[in-house]
Amino acid sequence: MTAVLEQTAGVAASSRRGAILSVRDLKTYFATPAGEVKAVDGLSFDLRAGQVLGLVGESGSGKSVTGFSIVRLIEPPGRIVGGEISFKGQELTGASLEEMRRLRGRHIAMIFQDPMMTLNPVLRIDTQMIEAIQAHERVPIAEARARARDALGKVGIPSPEERLKAYPHQFSGGMRQRVAIATALLNQPDLIIADEPTTALDVTIQAQILAEVQKLTRDTNTAVIWISHDLSVVSGMADEVAVMYAGRIVEAGPVAEVINAPRHPYTAGLIGSLPSRNRRGERLRQIHGMTPNLLDLPEGCAFRTRCDHADEACRREPGLFARHGHVHRCFHPCREDA
Amino acid sequence: MVEQALAPEVLEPTVANRQPVITLRGVSRTFGTPPSALARFAERFGGAKSKPTIVHAVDSVDLTVRKGEVLGLVGESGCGKSTLGRIIAGIMPPSSGEVLWRGRRLSELSPRERRAAKLRIQMIFQNPFASLNPRASVAEIVGEAPRIHHLIEGDEGAYVDEQLRRAGLDPSFKSRFPHQFSGGQRQRIGIARALAVQPEFLVCDEAVAALDVSIQAQILNLFMDLREQLDLTYLFISHDLGVVEHLSDRVAIMYLGRIVEEATVEEIFSRPNHPYTQALLEEIPRIETQKRAYTALKGELPSPLAPPPGCPFHPRCPNAFDRCKMEKPALRDVAADHRSACHLNDR
Ligand SMILES: Nc1ncnc2c1ncn2[C@@H]1O[C@H](COP(=O)(O)OP(=O)(O)OP(=O)(O)O)[C@@H](O)[C@H]1O
Ligand SMILES: Nc1ncnc2c1ncn2[C@@H]1O[C@H](COP(=O)(O)OP(=O)(O)O)[C@@H](O)[C@H]1O
Ligand code: SF4
Ligand code: SF4
Ligand SMILES: [Mg+2]
Ligand SMILES: [Mg+2]
Numbered sequence: 277m278t279a280v281l282e283q284t285a286g287v288a289a290s291s292r293r294g295a296i297l298s299v300r301d302l303k304t305y306f307a308t309p310a311g312e313v314k315a316v317d318g319l320s321f322d323l324r325a326g327q328v329l330g331l332v333g334e335s336g337s338g339k340s341v342t343g344f345s346i347v348r349l350i351e352p353p354g355r356i357v358g359g360e361i362s363f364k365g366q367e368l369t370g371a372s373l374e375e376m377r378r379l380r381g382r383h384i385a386m387i388f389q390d391p392m393m394t395l396n397p398v399l400r401i402d403t404q405m406i407e408a409i410q411a412h413e414r415v416p417i418a419e420a421r422a423r424a425r426d427a428l429g430k431v432g433i434p435s436p437e438e439r440l441k442a443y444p445h446q447f448s449g450g451m452r453q454r455v456a457i458a459t460a461l462l463n464q465p466d467l468i469i470a471d472e473p474t475t476a477l478d479v480t481i482q483a484q485i486l487a488e489v490q491k492l493t494r495d496t497n498t499a500v501i502w503i504s505h506d507l508s509v510v511s512g513m514a515d516e517v518a519v520m521y522a523g524r525i526v527e528a529g530p531v532a533e534v535i536n537a538p539r540h541p542y543t544a545g546l547i548g549s550l551p552s553r554n555r556r557g558e559r560l561r562q563i564h565g566m567t568p569n570l571l572d573l574p575e576g577c578a579f580r581t582r583c584d585h586a587d588e589a590c591r592r593e594p595g596l597f598a599r600h601g602h603v604h605r606c607f608h609p610c611r612e613d614a
Numbered sequence: 615m616v617e618q619a620l621a622p623e624v625l626e627p628t629v630a631n632r633q634p635v636i637t638l639r640g641v642s643r644t645f646g647t648p649p650s651a652l653a654r655f656a657e658r659f660g661g662a663k664s665k666p667t668i669v670h671a672v673d674s675v676d677l678t679v680r681k682g683e684v685l686g687l688v689g690e691s692g693c694g695k696s697t698l699g700r701i702i703a704g705i706m707p708p709s710s711g712e713v714l715w716r717g718r719r720l721s722e723l724s725p726r727e728r729r730a731a732k733l734r735i736q737m738i739f740q741n742p743f744a745s746l747n748p749r750a751s752v753a754e755i756v757g758e759a760p761r762i763h764h765l766i767e768g769d770e771g772a773y774v775d776e777q778l779r780r781a782g783l784d785p786s787f788k789s790r791f792p793h794q795f796s797g798g799q800r801q802r803i804g805i806a807r808a809l810a811v812q813p814e815f816l817v818c819d820e821a822v823a824a825l826d827v828s829i830q831a832q833i834l835n836l837f838m839d840l841r842e843q844l845d846l847t848y849l850f851i852s853h854d855l856g857v858v859e860h861l862s863d864r865v866a867i868m869y870l871g872r873i874v875e876e877a878t879v880e881e882i883f884s885r886p887n888h889p890y891t892q893a894l895l896e897e898i899p900r901i902e903t904q905k906r907a908y909t910a911l912k913g914e915l916p917s918p919l920a921p922p923p924g925c926p927f928h929p930r931c932p933n934a935f936d937r938c939k940m941e942k943p944a945l946r947d948v949a950a951d952h953r954s955a956c957h958l959n960d961r
């Protein structure tokens with residue numbers, strides 16, 4: 277089954293069965309003095325339990341705004357101006373703030389690039405973790421504490437019993453991120469949205485965290501949206517990948533298909549420019565031009581001014597083309613066997 | 615005939631026999647660290663006390679960078695890469711040890727020679743914005759240093775235009791200010807500024823790390839083009855092994871302030887000797903078409919405040935044995951043009 281679907285009612289309805297999260301035509305705009313920034317502009321995808329969706333794109337492409345929209349943490353001047361977000365059958369765009377708060381700690385967890393967005397610098401780890409549990413469940417302190425300790429152990433923190441008594445600053449960056457992940461997992465959420473949680477970390481620590489998240493999805497069937505600008509990280513982690521450009525998903529499908537046979541020229545360009553896809557010491561294949569300014573997008577296909585395949589047809593907006601669960605938005609896609 | 619046999623062999627100009635530009639001998643750099651802001655903050659609210667201590671950011675490093683080569687420098691955050699880069703660029707003095715410029719000690723050079731040597735090495739930083747004066751136009755940013763140092767023969771405007779063109783920027787942008795440019799363009803301004811003083815050596819410290827993926831390739835290509843055109847030598851500092859593999863002739867791996875392995879790029883990537891290098895190579899995120907199982911190196915990078923005794927890598931090393939806990943391994947030849955600091959090589 278595909279993560280991203282044609283927005284025809286029939287396809288959408290059938291796909292929602294079995295999907296834990298279903299996003300349809302999501303639009304989140306920011307009213308800025310310079311104009312309306314369409315940060316997310318018509319985004320649709322589905323996610324099943326236990327599935328890992330990699331959301332990739334360059335900075336400003338709308339990845340974080342997508343994540344924040346799902347948990348309804350968009351603040352003015354931002355606003356969800358359209359679309360539907362259905363989580364376990366409940367419509368989130370219309371949910372009350374109270375209801376969202378309940379969902380966030382309990383059923384949906386978010387992990388940020390900066391673990392200190394989750395952790396409180398002045399509280400001991402055990403205090404914050406016990407609080408996180410008791411906010412959603414009536415559990416005796418001793419039991420909550422035991423759960424916190426187990427969660428730390430699960431993410432690979434050595435001597436968790438002693439570490440519970442520490443403060444965040446006594447951990448290294450990688451450990452802090454693991455504590456943040458452990459805190460996010462305390463209530464066994466059904467969905468984790470991880471926004472570049474390993475971007476600031478070294479490869480060695482990144483590998484540890486990726487290993488732990490992989491184990492987790494296997495063991496608990498948690499669904500994950502893994503946001504990253506790094507296609508290599510996502511490709512080893514995710515079942516499906518969605519590539520964003522200027523607020524839209526321009527290509528999506530099973531990882532192997534998208535990586536082996538990218539259809540959208542932007543995806544193909546990103547993969548082709550990786551050093552590992554070029555001969556050592558030679559010039560890299562590169563995408564020309566600059567990353568897009570959302571206030572000044574070309575009309576039609578937003579990638580038009582950087583695209584080698586572009587022609588007159590691309591002055592219109594490309595719709596979604598789908599085949600076997602591999603979708604793209606391009607009038608002149610790369611050949612499947614290329 | 616006899617004379618002919620004795621004639622000196624004409625050597626191919628391989629990297630190994632090119633002239634050294636920079637040589638480091640036993641270079642160390644220590645810092646006394648005040649407690650971090652976060653620690654101070656927590657302390658105010660009753661957290662544990664933290665005490666000031668000494669960090670050995672760079673610890674007895676011997677290293678040579680030869681004319682025309684790209685030396686990649688790799689290691690985990692905080693291992694001392696930037697500190698070593700700054701020492702090489704001459705913008706930070708070592709606490710001990712010697713820096714040789716073209717075989718001569720910096721301390722032996724006259725003040726004038728030292729200033730000239732310093733100009734020949736330029737540094738390119740990760741965050742192009744922070745390193746550009748926001749109130750100066752591009753023309754001022756690029757033209758200032760060469761004007762002060764009397765490097766411009768003829769018209770300054772034309773000189774600046776040439777530097778901008780080299781860095782891939784349209785000279786018509788030159789009256790604009792840094793905030794009017796994208797990240798990739800700002801990095802190009804930084805490169806034009808460095809090129810304007812006619813350097814022969816660029817120290818690039820995470821120079822593409824902050825750039826978008828599609829822009830990274832453009833800047834890496836620019837570095838490769840400039841190397842050809844201007845016969846530049848590079849120290850290329852990066853945490854991205856894929857980038858380092860692509861660009862470098864030689865690679866040095868750093869761990870807790872020390873170089874633990876150094877070899878040609880082919881050797882490092884095909885026959886890594888040091889267990890730490892092996893672990894790093896294992897964990898490079900590579901583009902995969904099926905899920906991979908990430909296996910993780912155990913443990914964290916130890917604090918440089920309290921480096922472990924013996925081999926600094928021993929707490930994480932899968933091959934550690936008794937000697938590793940007691941004795942620091944020295945960097946020694948393990949093959950031609952390949953050095954490694956690991957006791958396993960004595961076994
Ligand atoms: N000015 C300074 N004062 C105190 N400590 C410093 C200073 N500069 C660096 N250090 C310390 O020296 C060590 C090496 O730092 P350095 O910046 O060289 O690391 P790095 O390898 O460049 O790391 P990164 O990959 O994070 O840039 C670290 O422990 C750092 O905290
Ligand atoms: N608070 C805000 N005000 C105005 N624009 C915003 C705000 N937050 C995000 N944006 C804009 O929305 C777009 C997408 O941002 P984001 O989702 O953070 O990108 P990324 O893909 O890097 O995570 C960007 O153009 C960004 O400038
Ligand atoms: S629609 Fe046209 S411009 Fe857009 S990616 Fe496809 S070929 Fe390029
Ligand atoms: S010296 Fe010992 S601990 Fe250090 S890398 Fe070699 S085997 Fe491992
Ligand atoms: Mg983001
Ligand atoms: Mg650094």
